[in-house]
Amino acid sequence: MKRFMQQHDICILGAGPGGASAALHLANKGIRAVLLDKAVFPRDKVCGDALSGKVVSELKRICPDLTGRLSQQESQLPSWGIHFVSPAGYKLRVPFRYNYDPEADVPSGYISKRVDFDDFLIREVKKRPEITLLEGIDIASIEKTEDGFLLSDKSGNHKFETRLLIAANGAHSSFARQIAGIKQEPAHYCAGLRAYYKNVGGLDQDNFIELHFLKDFLPGYFWIFPLPGGYANVGVGMLSETVSQKKVNLKKEMLRIIATHPEFKERFAGAELAGDIKGYGLPLGSKKRVISGDNYMLVGDAASLIDPFTGEGISNAMISGRWAATQAELCLQQQNFAADFMQAYDKAVYNRLWKELKLSRRMQRLLHYPWLFNQVAAKASRNQALAETISCMFTDLDLRERLKQPSFYLKLLFN
Ligand SMILES: Cc1cc2nc3c(=O)[nH]c(=O)nc-3n(C[C@H](O)[C@H](O)[C@H](O)COP(=O)(O)OP(=O)(O)OC[C@H]3O[C@@H](n4cnc5c(N)ncnc54)[C@H](O)[C@@H]3O)c2cc1C
Structure with a gap:
């Protein structure tokens, strides 16, 4: 096979919901990127396959009629x-x-099974001339260069030089562990x-x-x-x-x-x-991490952004992909790829997500108190107003805030 070296301003590693969203938002801004994945789509991903309301609103942000098109799929x-x-x-x-x-x-x-949902996004990717999607490329090594990163695939036949790397290669990302220093705790x-x-x-x-x-x-x-x-x-x-x-x-x-x-x-x-x-x-995103550095940003599971209570990670991957595209545009405009400049990305992601991740961490602790959980569920199963409160908690963070206060449970149990 012919060996070749490609040079790109922006390389996105991983074409799951995080990487695909980053590429689609960049394309919406008219910015070109190469999107690499070791898999050939459609591919499976172990998941619960539940797409929350946050996914629905992220789809709309990519393209207003994307949700409508998703609801027409027989696979959902x-x-x-x-x-x-x-x-x-x-x-x-x-x-x-x-x-x-x-x-x-x-x-x-x-x-929707992820084999179908991720392929639905990839079909959008394939429509965009700004995105070069390369499937079946298993990146085995990533080296820092003076101006960015050099990515090489397992076969040694493909090499990619990039000024900016958006690492969206999932929960087992060795880049996140080895270069970004995110430990698996x-x-x-x-x-x-x-x-x-x-x-x-x-x-x-x-x-x-x-x-x-x-x-x-x-x-x-x-x-x-x-x-x-x-x-x-x-x-x-x-x-x-x-x-x-x-x-x-x-x-x-x-x-x-x-x-x-x-x-x-x-x-x-x-x-x-x-x-x-x-x-x-x-x-899990139950702890804040540094999710960017010189010439790179981490997106989705590579950045550990899964909700610790619900296990939901697709939407947070898409949200971080969107912010990575915003930051990448600034990097290109200002020709600045330095770690301190990149911190605006961390700030934007955690501004959007930290409040709910922190609350979910507290909700996760509730599982250690089954008696309290039982009391709340028993009351709520008999009390329409409380069931509505819990229902609204999915969309209303202020309500979730109330749920973490001991006074909420005291009132509930003794009223
Ligand atoms: C059991 C389980 C249940 C879950 N249930 C839900 C749920 O119901 N709802 C929900 O919202 N979330 C759920 N999640 C979380 C959700 O699956 C992830 O948060 C989501 O997939 C993150 O998207 P991503 O784009 O960051 O990574 P991924 O979807 O993992 O995509 C990463 C991509 O990178 C590619 N890649 C990896 N390494 C390389 C390499 N070396 N070279 C090239 N490409 C590479 C992979 O092929 C893959 O396509 C669940 C997770 C698990 C494990």
Whole structure:
């Protein structure tokens, strides 16, 4: 094969939602970039496949009719809410929006296998002449040069020199660890497993996603998210710290829950596992990190931006991709790629996300107090106003703020 060296102002490593969003926002500004991925799309990514309201608004920011086009895909299901089930079994049915009408309203969320959703974004990428997408390029080494970085692929046949590197290569990014110095800390990292099952019984008619906090699997959670075609995404997540302290075998635990829990035993009786059970890491944004430096920015999972309570990371990857494009434009305009100039990127990302990441960290701690969780769920399952409060908490940060105050629980428990 012919060896070749390419030179670019901007190279984006990784074409998941973070990298693809960065490339699309740059293209909207008329700025060219090369976008590299080791995979050839469509490709799978281990995930719960839930696309939140924040994803919907990020799609609109890329292109106003992108959400409309997503809702026309047969590969997605609109989702109208979430079922929380407390350790004592109290079920809380929380719509994302009150008085919703599935026939008339635009859904607040979707569920779509990542193999399809990421390919949906890549098809947008392929329409843009400003983006050079190169698939099947596995970058094995990244060296600092005087003016930027030199990326070389595994085969040694492809080399890319770039002034600015946007590293969006996911949770296992060695660039994030080795060059940006972001450590994988078990207290800020979650282990997750995902499986696809066909014909799980008892799914919600409006495609509510289900999060179950089971008393013998705390502080972890078990989820069932409905998918088109009679499939469901089923999985478990637990903080890596707990996994190693308690020596938890996640796969065994997940299969045990499905086989022995009185409710799931029944719901999975006619279900069939489709494909393998796969695991992947979730780098949580429960701690602030430095996410840029000389000639580079980290985006999405490479920057550890996953919500520590909900496990949601797609939207935060897209948000950071958008801010990386804004900063890249400034870098080009001012021909400044120095670390201190790049700090504006860190500020913009954390200005947008830190408040909610911090709150979610506190909510995550609630899982260590199952009795409190049970009391709240028990009350809310009988109290419409409280259920509405929890429902609004998804979109209203001030309400989430109230949820972290002890007085909220005292009033709730003794009223
Ligand atoms: C079990 C589990 C469940 C989850 N559930 C949800 C959920 O329901 N909703 C949600 O919002 N989030 C969820 N997340 C988090 C979500 O999957 C991530 O936050 C999201 O994928 C981050 O996007 P990204 O673009 O940063 O990285 P990725 O989507 O991981 O994309 C990185 C890309 O980089 C490429 N790449 C990697 N290394 C190289 C290399 N050396 N050379 C070239 N290319 C490379 C990869 O091929 C990949 O395409 C879950 C995660 C896990 C593990």
